[in-house]
Amino acid sequence: MIIFYKLLLTIISLLLRINSETISSENEFRNIISNDMKILEIYVKNKINFKDNVNIIKSFEKISITGSSIGNSILNFNDLSHGFYINENVEEIELINVSIIGNIYFNNVKKITIKGVSFQGNIETNFEKIDNEYIKISNFLYNPSKITNYNCINLEGNVEIENSDFYGSSSCQNRLLSFNGSNKYKLSIKYSHFSGEYSCPCVQIYNCTNSNIENSTIENAYVPLGVNGGKCYNITKRKYYIEKLKLTLI
Structure with missing residues (x-):
């Protein structure tokens, strides 16, 4: 059998x-x-x-x-x-x-x-030729590369992040995570933790049709001279919703 x-x-x-x-x-x-x-x-x-x-x-x-x-x-x-x-x-x-x-x-x-x-390491996405359906990230642990990059994580697409931890370093010159919605994509972050480790800014969101951040923590961010936007997060354009977001500023 x-x-x-x-x-x-x-x-x-x-x-x-x-x-x-x-x-x-x-x-x-x-x-x-x-x-x-x-x-x-x-x-x-x-x-x-x-x-x-x-x-x-x-x-x-x-x-x-x-x-x-x-x-x-x-x-x-x-x-x-x-x-x-x-x-x-x-x-x-x-x-x-x-x-x-x-x-x-x-x-x-x-x-x-x-x-x-x-x-x-570094994560890059590019959707010039096709429309992304989804990027689902869960139970994810991120640490940056020792090699310097402008943004350590560059994401486009319909992104869902849950139950994940992200840690930055001085290798992330502009942001630990940068999300470009390309005026058509959505971002959802739930039950997740972002730390700049007193070395870099954390999250940048722009050109997003809708961004939703819930029950998450963004902390220990640091903005070097010449970097635009907030220490913890910077959101520009379109709709966003934030609930139970804990920020720790230095």
Whole structure:
């Protein structure tokens, strides 16, 4: 009976063009993103060190990268200027229960889910060619790269952030997190914590059709000379709603 079910799952996977693999090395990761399946389910077994950028150029309906825990399943770039480039050929991406040390660039990806992830590096998004459906971030722990960037996190799209912690540093020259709504996107932040660590401003929101911040804390922000806007947050244009937001100023 067990053999029958395994055979059935194999047939279904082939028909749906799903490739599901557990990987433990950089070569295995690069091999799986080079195949012709439509859906990739990548399970990260341990720490994997990458010597160079990972640029996903094949077309996929969905890529899911899942680990056992942020302590065991680590995707580490030896050069902190390197990272993942996920482009418009990927319709949907999921990152679940992994640690990422490096950078990530989302270029015209419709659906993005980040859940239970520890991240150290810079995050960039770009939606010039397509409209983003959503970026869902939950149970997320963020620390900046040691490499200086204007904004450590640049987000566009319909962004939902819940139960997450963000910590800044002097590497974030302008803001820890900057959100550009492009006059069509919404931002929701709930039950989350932002700290500038007395080193940088925290949150900037602009060109947003609607921004909603609830039950969250923004604190320990610092504005260096020449940076415009408030220490903790700066909101310009369109509608915004704030409820139970705790601010700590210095």
